[in-house]
Amino acid sequence: MVPSADRLKLHLLTPLWTAGASSGRMDRVHETGIIGSLRWWYEATLRALGRDVCDPTSDDPRERCPRDNQHYCDVCQLFGATGHRRCFRLEMEDGDPLFRELRIPLPSGRLHPKRRNPVGAWYLQGESRTGDLTLGIVPLGPVDAADKLRIPLTLIHRHAALGAKVSSGYGVVRITEENGDLLAVDSSLVERLAGSGRMGQPSGDLPDLRDFFFAKLRFQAPSEDPNWWQKIQGIAETFNGQVTDQGETRRVFKNPQEHNEATNTLVIVVQQQGVVPLAPAVRNWLRYTWFPSRFQPGTALGSLEGYLFGQTRPNHNIASKINVSHAYRLDSGEWEFRIWGWIPCTTPAGLSLNRDSFLQDLKGLLSGPKTDWTPVFGPGSALRPGIPEWHPLDRNNRDGATYLNELLGLTAGAGAS
Numbered sequence: 001m002v003p004s005a006d007r008l009k010l011h012l013l014t015p016l017w018t019a020g021a022s023s024g025r026m027d028r029v030h031e032t033g034i035i036g037s038l039r040w041w042y043e044a045t046l047r048a049l050g051r052d053v054c055d056p057t058s059d060d061p062r063e064r065c066p067r068d069n070q071h072y073c074d075v076c077q078l079f080g081a082t083g084h085r086r087c088f089r090l091e092m093e094d095g096d097p098l099f100r101e102l103r104i105p106l107p108s109g110r111l112h113p114k115r116r117n118p119v120g121a122w123y124l125q126g127e128s129r130t131g132d133l134t135l136g137i138v139p140l141g142p143v144d145a146a147d148k149l150r151i152p153l154t155l156i157h158r159h160a161a162l163g164a165k166v167s168s169g170y171g172v173v174r175i176t177e178e179n180g181d182l183l184a185v186d187s188s189l190v191e192r193l194a195g196s197g198r199m200g201q202p203s204g205d206l207p208d209l210r211d212f213f214f215a216k217l218r219f220q221a222p223s224e225d226p227n228w229w230q231k232i233q234g235i236a237e238t239f240n241g242q243v244t245d246q247g248e249t250r251r252v253f254k255n256p257q258e259h260n261e262a263t264n265t266l267v268i269v270v271q272q273q274g275v276v277p278l279a280p281a282v283r284n285w286l287r288y289t290w291f292p293s294r295f296q297p298g299t300a301l302g303s304l305e306g307y308l309f310g311q312t313r314p315n316h317n318i319a320s321k322i323n324v325s326h327a328y329r330l331d332s333g334e335w336e337f338r339i340w341g342w343i344p345c346t347t348p349a350g351l352s353l354n355r356d357s358f359l360q361d362l363k364g365l366l367s368g369p370k371t372d373w374t375p376v377f378g379p380g381s382a383l384r385p386g387i388p389e390w391h392p393l394d395r396n397n398r399d400g401a402t403y404l405n406e407l408l409g410l411t412a413g414a415g416a417s
């Protein structure tokens, strides 16, 4: 019998990015980027269940599958490794580009006079994809691939994001079954996967779901101010068309026409696509205002800040462990965005981080009645998001299966805490 594809529907809530053939471009949705994302979450999940998972990125071949006696770990069984083919194929539709221009700058507010383009900015990528796509999972072997892939897909759908650039806003997706039901996982699957895995402590070197926290924030747009989103940091500078930093002012755009096109496009993205690109503003606020404020003035935070928020270095890039999504409009008309991250219990030598107090402070910031949100929403804004979901796991709790069940929505009362 020819195996038939399992079909899921993806509704992109924030644009999807999968890197293309040339750097900084995206010619189409690349399945490899989707598979990489699913594999990463599946590895983190199985480690949290105490399963033995290899390190496919290791330079040491003994850390990669196949290991002793041609043994493949559960992740490689599903996703493939040298000498063992992947047990499924993805068939993915392409979606529509977000807009026609290549990209729109969202200025950081900082000027770098020595650079060719001195206006520091993040970019909203026009080639990122939006809309509704069908994802087909075609089984290629005896492993129940479509069932197992529902675990990373459900984690992504409920709490995180799919593809690349997820630390800066992209890839939030609502996933439904073909019949329209929201994607869900059968609880017996978690029991089966948990098996007899023994629960050690997360190592800190490799992602382990028990080291993750997940938050959702939600707010109502002020009805008296339809242009509220144009005051958000980054977006405001795009509308102003100029940035002033330390007494110096520079134009963001080459000419008024370019400026006009960018602001007109942003209006369409917000009003028609239901996306407000606020991730850079939130990241900026957490990284440069909140994080240093937790320490004595003058404390050198360079390496700890880079470890958590990411760093680009000539031979050594550190991916951001803290991710923030853009805001997306819910059916209720409210706006929502996500903050989630990997805050390891065990940090590398030389970096000291009290994980539990870090998460407690972060929750206090995000939920505090006195928190000043104007660095994100702009001067004079009274916007204050609520935090309907907050999921952490205490460092002394090693029970990955219970946490996974909570995250997958399989336990009663999962959600707010």
Ligand SMILES: [Zn+2]
Pocket (backbone or CB within 6 Å): 053, 054, 055, 064, 065, 072, 073, 074, 075, 076, 077, 081
């Ligand atoms: Zn493996």
